[in-house]
Amino acid sequence: MSNSPDRLYELLPVVYRIRDAEQGYSLRDLLRVIAEQVDVIETDITQLYENWFIETCQDWVVPYIGDLIGYQSVHSSGELTNALADETQQNNKILIPRREVANTIRYRRRKGTLALLEVLADKVSGWPARVVEFHQLLSKTQHINHLNSSSSTTVNLRQVDAVAKLNSPFDELAHTVDIHQISSQHQPGKYNIQNVGLFVWRLKAYSVTLAPAFCLEEVSSNCYTFSITGNDIPLYTSPHLSKDATEIAHELNLPIPIQRQVLQESKKDYYDSNPNPESFTKSLSIWKGVDSKPHPVSPDKIIIADLSDWNYQPEQDHIAVDPELGRMIFPLRQLPKNGVWVSYHYGFSADIGGGEYDRTLLDSAAHFLFDVGDIQEPAIFSSQQDASALSRFLRSQFSATTQRLLDAYTSPPPEPALIAALLPELNQLLLGESLYEEQRFASITLSAETKSLVQQNLQGKELIRCNRLLLEEAFPSQIRKHYAYYSVSQTSQECYQTISEAISQWQRDKPHDAVIEIIDSGVYVERINIELEKNQSLQLRAANHKRPVIRILDWRTAFGDALNVTVESGSCFVLDGLLIIGRGVHIEGNPSQFADYPTSVVQNPAAIIIRHSTLVPGWSLHCDCEPRRSTEPSLELFNINACVTIAHSILGSIQVNQNEVETDPLPIHISDSIIDATSIEGEAIGAAGYSIAHARLTIARCTVFGQIQVHAIDLAENSIFNGVIFVVRRQQGCIRFCYVMPNSRTPRRYNCQPDLVEQMVRQETELQPEQIEAEQLIASDRVQPQFNSTRYGTPTYCQLASTCAEEIKRGADDESEMGAFHNLYQPQREANLRIRLDEYTPADIEIGIIYAT
Structure with missing residues (x-):
């Protein structure tokens, strides 16, 4: 099947195509629209054949193939509904796994x-x-x-x-x-x-590759932890599949904590001495700096020891390692002055927070049309004799009104009327195919990407992007860049060495959309200040399968330190895949953005997105995972006209400081995340010095430790609120299928705990009135969520304990568990x-x- 959009048009006789060219190609444009629908039908016909096979069929077909071979689905943990719904498709993957249906007959044998x-x-x-x-x-x-x-x-x-x-x-x-x-x-x-x-x-083993170790100077300069946050963390086995399918699993085949005795006896099976970090395949490895470059430590130099009290003194040229605590000690006379790097595995429940797991990156460039501020010097469209062939062509495409405004233009800044006339005509030019001609661009050096694009038969968004790149490369100082990419790495000379260098270059280029991507798992200790202009977007993100760390120190004595971001109306800032320790993230709006309130607030808000990131609760940790600064916020939002979105992340407390007189409540959307104020008495979401935060909250599938004090909750579902909730506007919004701590002030609740068990007690007819209150208190205590750990840094952090009530473990709307690990569907897995x-x-x-x- 041809992918050309003109394949139907080319089937017409030449006489009709000639006549169509004389009339402006209206017939060609019609057949292009028809060809798109023909492609959809042909793709669907092709997929019909693929749906006959379990390996290639679509997700909705899997239950039907299972029914053909007598596969029994698990209805006790949730009925299957409309297979076209996204949530139901995700549930079906748990209830009816494709790989089990494929192997059902083999299993029966x-x-x-x-x-x-x-x-x-x-x-x-x-x-x-x-x-x-x-x-x-x-x-x-x-x-x-x-x-x-x-x-x-x-x-x-x-x-x-x-x-x-x-x-x-x-x-x-x-x-x-x-x-x-x-x-x-x-x-x-x-x-x-x-x-x-x-x-x-149920815990997975997540890798950390070639990351700096943490020197615990408060104990001694020769004491290190594998975890960059300075806490004890058990090292996990990187599981390897057994070669024999009939063999029972052993320690090396399972994601389990490494015991000291096991590591001592099988050091070669766990310790990786490969000099290439990218080929790290075993459970742990230690690297020492030699000439500022990491070199692996030989396994015969490793001593396995119990370092619980930090009193062990290893021999010269050796390193003492405790895999159960994630600690190591160097000889006092042989301190690693050029750095220590480690590769290891840690345990956790799900792909939440910063980690080296697979995640989908956001599309950074949504559109390529020109906007206000893109044309910095209209003189490129001048009619001077020495103007380039491209400039003369562009001017010839403008209307007479626009040409008169260009003739009247003398020096910057250009008049708003000129920009208003240029933008729609330039954007119309980007939509067409007449911009590129080899003679027009003969004197212009094009990038390899642009050369490749102009050789293709592009349509739609790709054509607009190609035309935009042509104009940007032809007039680099007169036309603002639309998209820029900056890579950062401490190990590659082809990248920026620090995040600050990339930010400085981004500030000079001033592109509309930009990505600063960190392509290693290093630690970046620097001050970061980002100022976004109107309608400008920036992603500060980790590359896929990487987990870089941004460590913010106390740089200034008289001022607070944080990762500072200033946003304007229409701008967008994204944190993706990062782990931030030492301080919090401070996001502030420009006061001038509220000058035309409420028009600017309603029509052009900024966007703040935090996804797959960890803003360490309490800023940093002690060895026992207790927070060092338990009362400090991880995220501060100060007078911003924006919509805040948090997904698949771990954060400490959130403070919102909004002007309640001149602004509407700040919308905050949180999903599949953990908000940890380090105690149930602390403020998980609030405002310092005020009774409530001027914010509207939408929260789904989250676990919250601490109090929530907000203006309103539009929707809360499938979440655990381990702290009192106080909402001003109770008549607005809804809370459904959640655990809400008693004595909370909330909007109306539906199927929440402990409301349901208290209602059941009231319905008991044999109870006396004086007994009801006591029984309700007992029932309320029984369904209070119980966790294996409530401290960030432990493998079982936020995991529901086995003693937790079934009303919590199966209390979500789809009978899965409440909280941040809802999408693991563990009750459905167990039932299946x-x-x-x-x-x-x-x-x-x-x-x-x-x-x-």
């Missing part, structure tokens, strides 16, 4: 094997697993005539490795019998003849896995799912 249970856990739920037959770990009194060989042994306290694995998925010691059923919800047992345990790991285990497990076996993390 392997029914009853242990290795199949591990494969099911991975393919059905996405959780890596290890299966354990507990009857092999039973301590038996054997008959002398009927000996039963067993690999389990009684406890030998000299076997440090075996004792360390006690009651773990890798236990090797013998146990007495436990008569409780493994599937019991109240008191499950393990060690019995018919019991089989499936240990699953239990159904499959019952289907593929022999009748005399009791199997249970045990959460290892």
Whole structure:
């Protein structure tokens, strides 16, 4: 199939095309529109064939193919609805995994094997697993005539490795019998003849590649942590698939914390000494600076030790490493003066905050048409004799009125009437195909990208972009750049070495849209001040699969330090994929933007976007993950005319300081994020020195630690508010399927906790009136969310505990869990896995799912 937009037009006889050319190509334009619809139909016909196969079919077809082979979907954890809805398609991927449907027949042939249970856990739920037959770990009194060989042994306290694995998925010691059923919800047992345990790991192992280590100077100059935030963090195994599909998973195949004894015995399996950082494939690696360049430390120079008290002193030319705490100590007489870099893996639940995971980058250039301020010198359209061929051509395309205004122009700045006349005619020129001609651009040096574009048959947005690039390269000092890209790296000489250098160049170029991309996972310690003009956008982002760190220090004694951004009306600022420590982000508006209030506020607000980023709660951490500055905000919004969007991020408290008289409440949209004020009494969203923040909040699938004090909440859903909410306008907005702390002042609530359990208590007819209040208090305490950890920096941060009430773990509108990890659909994964285990497990076996993390 040809991709040419004129393929239908070219099928016409030549006589009709000649007549069409004489009439301005109206027939060609009509056939181009028809050709677009023909392409849509042909693509759909092609996809019909692809939909016959599970590997290539569309998502909505997967349930139908599953029905053909007798695949049973899990309706107990959410009914399937309209398959065209985006949220339902995402839910269907959990309830009906494509890879399980593809392998259903293969699994049926392997029914009853242990290795199949591990494969099911991975393919059905996405959780890596290890299966354990507990009857092999039973301590038996054997008959002398009927000996039963067993690999389990009684406890030998000299076997440090075996004792360390006690009651773990890798236990090797013998146990007495436990008569409780493994599937019991109240008191499950393990060690019995018919019991089989499936240990699953819900935390993922995320990589950090060639990042500077943190020198903990408050302890000693030779003490370092792997984590750049200075906290203890257990190092995780980078899991590798087993070569044998029938083999039970071992430590190297699972994302588990690395134990000291295991690392000591299998150092070569975990430690990577490859000199090329890009080929980092194992679990951890340490690099020392030699001539200011990182060189890997040999594994025989690594000493595995317990560094809990920082008192260990390693030998000369060696480094002491504690993988359970993420610490290392150098000899006092051999301090790493040229730097220390580390590559390692840490554990976390989901792709939230800054990290080296795969994420979609935002499109930075939405349009390419000329706007006010793009034409800096109209003299390029002059009719002088020495004007270039391109200038003369451009002038010939203008109307007589525009030409008269050009003739009257003498010196900058140009009159507004001239710019108003030029812009629509130049934009009309960008839409056409008549701009480029080889003779017009013979004396102009074009970039390789532009040369490639002019050779193609472009249409639509790509044609406009090509024409814009032609004019920008022909008149670089007279026409403002529309788009610019600046790469930053501390290791590449072809990039800017600091973010400040890239910002300085961006300020000189003054493009409409720009991207400053950091292409490594280094630490950038510098002052950053960004001032955006009207209708100007800037992305400060990390490259995909990178996690750079911006560390802001106390540079000035008499002033506060932060990452400062000033926005104007219509501007856009994006933080993407970054980890910011040391200070917060301060975003301020220009006071002049409210001069024509309310017109400018309503028609041309700025945009602030924070996505896949971490603004460390409390600015920085102690070794035990306690915040150093627990009361300081991570994000300050000061008198901005903007819409603030936060997605897939981790932030400390947010302070909003708006002019309540001259501005409307600031709209803030938060989704799939964690807002952590480090305590439930702190202000998660508020205003310093005021009772409420002048803001309107829309929040979905978030976990909030701390109080929320805002003007209004337009919508809150599937979220956990672990702090009191105070809203001024209760008659506006709605809160649905959320946990709301008692004594909160909110808009109307629908299916929220603890409202539902308190309502159930009131409906109990046998209770006396004096008993209702006491029972409601008990019920309210029972459904209060419980977390494995509430401190940023720990692997189980914000993960709901196993003891958390089912009303929270299945309390969302689609029966998933409330909070920031809603989109993991863990209840659906578990329900799906239990159904499959019952289907593929022999009748005399009791199997249970045990959460290892």
